[in-house]
Amino acid sequence: MSALTRIRSIDLLRGAVMVLMAIDHVRVYSGIPAGGPDPAVFFTRWVTHFCVSGFVFFAGTSAYLYGQKLGDRGALSRFLLARGLWLVILELTVLRIFWAFNLRLTEFMLAGVIWMLGWCMVLLAVIIRLPFRAIWVAGLVVMAVHPVFGLVPAGWTWWNFLYPVSEDAPLGINVLYVLVPWIGVMMAGYGFGALLRMEPGRRDRLCWWIGGVAIGLFFVIGTIVASLHRDGGQPYFVRLLGQQKYPPSQLYLLMTLGPLIVLTPYAERARGWFAEVLSVFGRAPLFYYILHILVIHSAALLVNFIRVGDSLQGHYRTAPFCGLPEGLRWHLPLLYGVFFVVEVLLYFACRWYGRYKAGHPEKRWLRYL
Template sequence: MTELQTKENNSRISSIDAARGLVMIVMALDHVRDFMHVASLTQDPTNLQTTTAALFLTRWVTHLCAPTFVFLSGVSAYLFYNSSPGSSRKKFLFSRGLWLMFIDLTVINFALWFDVQLHTVIMEVVFAIGFGLMVISLLLKLPVRAIGLAGILIIFGHNLLQGVSFKNNPVLDFIFAVFFRQSLFTPKPGFAFITAYPLLPWLGVILTGFSFGQIFKLPELVRKKRFLQIAASVFCLFILIRGLNFYGDPLPWSVQKNALFTFLSFINVTKYPPSLLFILLMLSVLFIVLWLAEGKNNPLVKVLRVYGKVPLFYFVLHLYLIHLLTLLMVFVEGHTFTNLKFGLLRNGRPEGTGVDLGTVYLIWIAVVLFLFPICKWYGKYKQKHRGNRILQYL
């Protein structure tokens, strides 16, 4: 989650902020569900053998969030650097990336677990973005097309490594997991490290986003047309590869108990780590969103931009708010402080607690509405103090 200045004629590019704002709103739904849904501690919402269509789609629609954040971080890095190329901006990209990695392992992890001893540490999407920005800062002397080609090769090729394992060499296995595979490691009793967002696949996404930054320098009508063309091409490629059903995702689709669940199987692509098909499908949706938002200044776009202008601020704030609401839910259900369970893989919520899916949606809407005036205030404050070096990192 990064917000670098993206300028066009001295104003921000509205489609970027609107797309980012949309997925930030959707992201809150996923986190409310994950923290508060009655079945979230015991049920995988994408397991077609146990889930419902409503629960599956509630989870599936939020798949759009991480690819959008990572891809647009690459776009923003391109626009930021190329608006005034120089060593100072190169250094800022590197330091910004390092800062995001630190924030992820500390502030964001505490928001997830409320555990001051951090018995559980998880590499989240912000860590992957930070790493990507650092890599971009080291590649700026290369042609933009070369950087983009490297990103595309990673996206299309990393699934070849999905079955590789080094279980007999713990150090090598850990390093491999950090870059290629979601894994849980317990190097000592009472501590776990989770590589939820392996770095290499997401690096492919951010490098590709960096190269696509060139499109945003085209005239508005031209890039709007390009968005639609790219969306159609990427989606058709997804349909072709998914239909062949032999590469691009470790989970093949199959005929299910009815047509709806067969369709859900077809779109049930792997996020951890993001498979080729996951990335193709989600980026095709992203380009549709950009196409719809490009050149628009209607009330909906204005609302979305309020959130999209302050992504890191919103990301951190909404996690703390949802976690606090989770504890409030637990107390309302009759539990006390002594019932809270913190520590290894625990965020305080006892088993058997939670609300139904309908209530999850109501809480989600309340969270988004509550954060709107706060994000609006912070966006104006940040704009007013644009020269503040500290605010550039927040």
């Protein structure tokens, strides 16, 4: 199997989860709550749960494949270190401003998904020095037993960067994504890269088996848990699918990673215009992420002004920790309409960037964007 084919499948799946991610971020600015018993609202939120799991898992896979291309573990380690620190800087500066359009950085600071990805890459830069099997096995162990990281004393405020033990904001930074268990997901994704190098028939069987077992475990264990916890009278589908995301529970990881692994063989074979659209997004993940926050926030201000004569920017000064009063919230058709327009704009921007990057291999800095 060629390197091009392997990368194509990851690009397509990564592009798919990025599109889903945009739905959730439009939802943030629309003021619609994250979930609830209403099926339409619940599944609008639920489908986006695959985003961060896919983003982190395939970041590990891409790191492995890039390391195979380099043929030098030291070079890969240096790349991961530099890229990881670059992501952390972006999160605290450019992305923080795009999220909130609030230049007073001391007023609100966010440790979001890009922060988490950056520090996980920094950790992975060291971890890849370990034997390969130890990396992915340790990743699975971290994913399975990560609640033990929450047993430290609540007074260890700085520990909230690794795992939540209190509601404090260490150093004034609001931690949305902790490093554990996501570093375990990235390590497991790194191991998944070796699976993609196998003969196609064996690769497909392993993907179906691993992903199928994960899905099966989710349904068996999730059904038992949902049956035992009926407090609040929530519908069964909410109790089963409404798994904890911050930090992600083991069931959340099984629910989201299982289907992504099962779909990998089909992504290898996917052709057609829609697959190409997703691949365009997937080949420019960081460019897409940075731009989509700016475009969605700007679109929200415009939509609000058209609807009520006010941009309502004051409600977004701490985005994504924000919300609109009930009377100002959008309805779901408007949310999806804005999402569609945003994706069309992002497609043309990402296609231009992809062509520019491919046409300028001498610009080494483009590897970091």
